[in-house]
Amino acid sequence: MSAYARKQSAKRWLDCALVNHAPRSRYRMYYWNLVNDIRSKSSLLAIPSGASPTDFTQLRTVICAIAKLTQHRKHWTNMPEFWSPKELGYRRQFRSLLRHLFERYPVPDFLANDWLEPCQSDWSRQLYLHMAQGFSIRQFSPRSAIPISPQTARWIMQVPPHLEPYPGIRWAQICGLGGTRELANCLAKNSILDYETSDEPFWESVLRFLIRNMPLCLDEVQEIVNFVNEQKFEAGEYAWGHGGGTSPLQPELTLKGRTLRSLRRHMANWRQDILKKRPELAKKSFDWPRSEFAPLVHHDGDAKWLIFELLSDRALKLEGNAMNHCVYDYVGECLERTSSIWSVRIQRSGTPKRMVTIEVDPKTRKIVQARGKCNSTPTLESKQVLRFWAEREGLTLTSV
Template structure:
């Protein structure tokens, strides 16, 4: 039987309608199941809270009453992803724990037509701000990487206090100029990144350099030796413009030379201390730095700072001090005090004496300290009795340890005293 064209069109339209209805019902069922799972998660999360549960629920109810963040609705313009929803719920706990700092109630919050996290930012500002706080600070409340200092800084700024008065900014030197720029930083930066951004801008650098250092180098966060890194940033600013790849390579090279273990930078056996712990940009031009980055291995070998290729780094000696050794003989026993001059000698001393003298390799290589071994020899065998540290500039015996860090016996102490008198050495109060 042949169907009329009109009849065929009707059947097609009906099929499309039925499929659409089925899809809508399936979508509604999915939303219903998702809402149930979300309700269950919030309830279980609330049960785990102590002391702030009521304020947590107060926030949840306000958010649900005024937005669709935690109660998805059909056709809603802004719907949070499941992972974002979990972060927002955790943010409610953190906000609830700071309830004593609330300036206003959640129920009086006026919600903007915006994305979920912009709405959450407005809630945070509504609750806490006595004075305007930069937008980039708000995400500290829902950050996946929980940092209490970030929330404390937010509350600090919300009362109108200066960022310079905040005490938990690592070793970062906050000038008035940096503080002013900090409050004007872009919204897409994390507070810890904003410190570096503000510093670079205060020193005369542009947004490009600041973002390269933040996004592509280890300088995204304050470092222990901030004074040194400030000199590096000044160098990059003075020699701008520099290509992005070269900026990254310069920072990486300097970090490896001055801070990373030589074992990783130079090669096996080079020790735990850095290759150039006193590396500085003072007196260098960009061209001379580029040359050093290419030829640094041969330059360090020529200066005697690192061993040539045929010498094992463990057996590469540092410069002998101007303190003399000691030797005396009593009843067929030879007493000696000798300076240890290679990493291997320090490793052996630490292994046999069972202490951590090998940790002093870097300081010995830089001649900041010297390590000596006091021992007795009968025939061909030498037995270690005492390990001694002497500061070469002051000629101060800073410490002396026996095996297992035990104190010296009377006879051993006598030889140490005689050596000190011979070389004009002094004892520290702790030696």
């Protein structure tokens, strides 16, 4: 296809897209007037050079947004024919158009940018229009479940433009409570707090706890938030494993009166702490059939090496406690037979000593994990024995 033919094809696609998105209502005339003004004054609806119809995601986004703009014609404060853009780039030009049409007063960019999202909610659009008229976010109804204090409202204009509406309000809330921008970025983008929760007063207490104990590593911040959410709100089956039930393990969990040190201790020993309150969980037991692979007994001088499969949740729990890693979390995979867990031990005298825990994928016949104590790398001796066993059983090593 020649360059001229491609250009004509792209033009036909654009014309069809504009027709298909035109409002079928009294706003239709305003839509076409706005399209004509945009075409004459900016590159928002310009066809990219050398583009094919499959490359028009950006154009489709802009056209959908233009249709939404005309559906809110009654909120326009200026007519599009008086718009005079000076910016380059479709996002900056569209932001300039929004500012011209709607904003009597400044609105934060994170709300304005949401107009370009295909799944923009009516709530965020109405909030934008509310603030464009000069009203405070605290006067908006229906309000977000995230509490908007005067301090939160003061941070709204400083929310990073790339955030979506709910994460943006969470960001302002954290900064309003005294948190750093780094903490706000972390929790607003990479945690379950990127949206409204079912218990905002509780989560505000968690935020105050984190802010009070800063500086903390951001990885630990996320671990604390995930741990609290799992224990207080998620089904016990998710956190504990099979037998945990559908109710949360610690629905009464609170951080009031806790120190960071006591919380860290509880996060490290939460299974033992819960068993003291709910001893019936220890009575839950699951086992599963052996896999097709044979165990190993291998003599090397005065040392006897043992490799055998762990076939119950109790065996996984003991292995995890002794080796200080999370192998117990694989109970579900073992029950479904998508994973097979093995223990490598050495005996020179007395009781065999645990050296390595292995995960085998029964379908692909691969050893996908081999970890020593505290998830350390296996010793050279352990690796040699593991290779011997893998070769005998026709297994592939991928991580040793």
